[in-house]
Amino acid sequence: SSRVLKRQCFQRPATRVRGALLYPDTIPFSLIPLAVLAESAELNGDEGRAVAFRRSEALLRSLDRRVQGVAELRGLPCLGEHSRRVIQDVLDNGESSEVEETKSSSRYKAMKVLTGIFGVGVKTAKRWFTEGICSLAQLETSGHTLNPAQQAGLKYYADLNQPVTRDEADAISVTVEEAVCSVLPGAQVTLAGGFRRGKTSGHDVDFLITHPDEGKEEGLVHKVTACLESRGVLLYHQTTRNTYQESPEGAGRSRSNMDRFERCFSILKLVQEQAKDQDPVQVEADQTDSGCRPWRAVRVDLVVSPISQFAFALLGWTGSKLFEREMRRWAVHEKSMSLSSHALYDNNQKRYLTASSEEEIFAHLGLEYVSPSGRNA
Ligand code: DGT
Ligand code: MG
Numbered sequence: 001s002s003r004v005l006k007r008q009c010f011q012r013p014a015t016r017v018r019g020a021l022l023y024p025d026t027i028p029f030s031l032i033p034l035a036v037l038a039e040s041a042e043l044n045g046d047e048g049r050a051v052a053f054r055r056s057e058a059l060l061r062s063l064d065r066r067v068q069g070v071a072e073l074r075g076l077p078c079l080g081e082h083s084r085r086v087i088q089d090v091l092d093n094g095e096s097s098e099v100e101e102t103k104s105s106s107r108y109k110a111m112k113v114l115t116g117i118f119g120v121g122v123k124t125a126k127r128w129f130t131e132g133i134c135s136l137a138q139l140e141t142s143g144h145t146l147n148p149a150q151q152a153g154l155k156y157y158a159d160l161n162q163p164v165t166r167d168e169a170d171a172i173s174v175t176v177e178e179a180v181c182s183v184l185p186g187a188q189v190t191l192a193g194g195f196r197r198g199k200t201s202g203h204d205v206d207f208l209i210t211h212p213d214e215g216k217e218e219g220l221v222h223k224v225t226a227c228l229e230s231r232g233v234l235l236y237h238q239t240t241r242n243t244y245q246e247s248p249e250g251a252g253r254s255r256s257n258m259d260r261f262e263r264c265f266s267i268l269k270l271v272q273e274q275a276k277d278q279d280p281v282q283v284e285a286d287q288t289d290s291g292c293r294p295w296r297a298v299r300v301d302l303v304v305s306p307i308s309q310f311a312f313a314l315l316g317w318t319g320s321k322l323f324e325r326e327m328r329r330w331a332v333h334e335k336s337m338s339l340s341s342h343a344l345y346d347n348n349q350k351r352y353l354t355a356s357s358e359e360e361i362f363a364h365l366g367l368e369y370v371s372p373s374g375r376n377a
Helices: 002-009 031-043 047-062 081-093 097-104 106-115 122-130 136-140 148-155 166-183 220-230 280-286 307-318 321-335 358-364
Strands: 188-191 205-210 234-240 262-271 295-304 337-339 344-346 351-353
Touching: 031 047, 031 081, 031 097, 031 106, 031 122, 047 081, 047 321, 081 097, 097 106, 106 122, 136 148, 148 234, 166 188, 166 205, 166 220, 166 262, 166 295, 205 307, 220 234, 220 262, 220 295, 307 321, 307 358, 321 337
Parallel strands: 205 295
Antiparallel strands: 188 205, 234 262, 262 295, 337 344, 344 351
C-alpha cells in the first residue's frame, strides 16, 4: 500500500531539536566578531587562520556562562593570542576595532557579494576583485563568460542568499521524497546537514539517499533529476558520478575533505503554499517578475550512498564542518584511524572497520555518542 511505501521511503531523523545550542542567551556578543574574522580569513583563502577563529568561536559558544573578563578564559584550549585580544577589545569597548575595520573594508564587502554567487569560489572572486569588480552590476557588464552554475547563481542571487526556513526544507523534503520513491520504491531519503542538527534555517537543504539492497542505488541521481525536471521543479543541476569504487583504497585514508559519492548540486523551485491553487497560466506570467513570483529558488544537494557506507555518509553529511574536522583529527591523532564519509580505516590493524550506525562509529573511535543537535560546533 502507499502508506507502507511511504514509511519505507520517508526515513526521518529520530529527533528534531529546533535551534538547540545555537547562540544561547548565556553567550556574549563576542562570538559574532570572531565569526567575522573567520569568514574574512576564509575569503582570503587562509584556511588555517579561519579554522583557528572558528575553534575559538565554537569554544565560547560551548560555555554555559557569560564571559565578563578574559581572565575567566585562562586555561581554556582553542583560544589563541589573537582571539583573546579580540575578546578583550569587545569586553572593554563593546566592539573590536579590527572587526569593525574588516567589516567596512571594500575587499571584505566585495568578496562577500561575489562569493555569495552560487558557483563562485574564493579564487574566482579574488581575480574579479583585483580587476575592480565589486558588485553584481559590475560583473554583469564586465564581459566575463560565466559557467552554467554561475549563470544560475546570478539569476537566482536574491533567493539563494535568503536563508531557507525549516518549513521550506520540509516542503522540499516532500518533493524530493516523492521523486525518489517514484523512481526507486523502497529507497530511503534522510534530511542531513544543518537541519538534521536542529538548525531552524540554512543556506541549502542536504539529502542523503540510499536503498537497503546494495547496488540498487547506482545511477539513481539521474533518474531523480529526470523526474524533478518532468515535474517542472528543476531549475539547475550538476551531477557527479560515484568514483569511490574505482579506487577505494586511499579514499578512506585520503586527507581530502571531498567525498566521492554520486551527487547532484541543484537548484529547485519551491512553490509557495498559497500559490499552489492558482491558475497555471497566471503562475507562468508571474514568473517574469522575480520580485512577486509565487515560488522561490532553493539550493538542494542530493547525495547517494550505498547502504554499507550509509552510517559514514550520514555522519559526514550531518556536520557541522568544524565538528567533522575535529572528529577526523581525533581519529588520526588519538586512534591512528582515518575517518571519511565513506569508511573508517584502522592504520594499526590495517583494515577497514564496518559500522551500520553513527553510534558504532563513535564507539570505534572511543568516543561517547553525540546526537546531531550536539554537533553544532
Ligand atoms: P548550512 O550552511 O546551513 O547549509 O549548513 P550545513 O551544516 O548544512 O553545511 P553544508 O550544507 O555546507 O554541508 C553539510 C555537511 O556536509 C557539512 O557538515 C559538511 C558536509 N559536506 C558538504 N560538502 C561536502 C563535500 O563535498 N564532501 C564532504 N565529505 N562533506 C561535505
Ligand atoms: Mg546545508
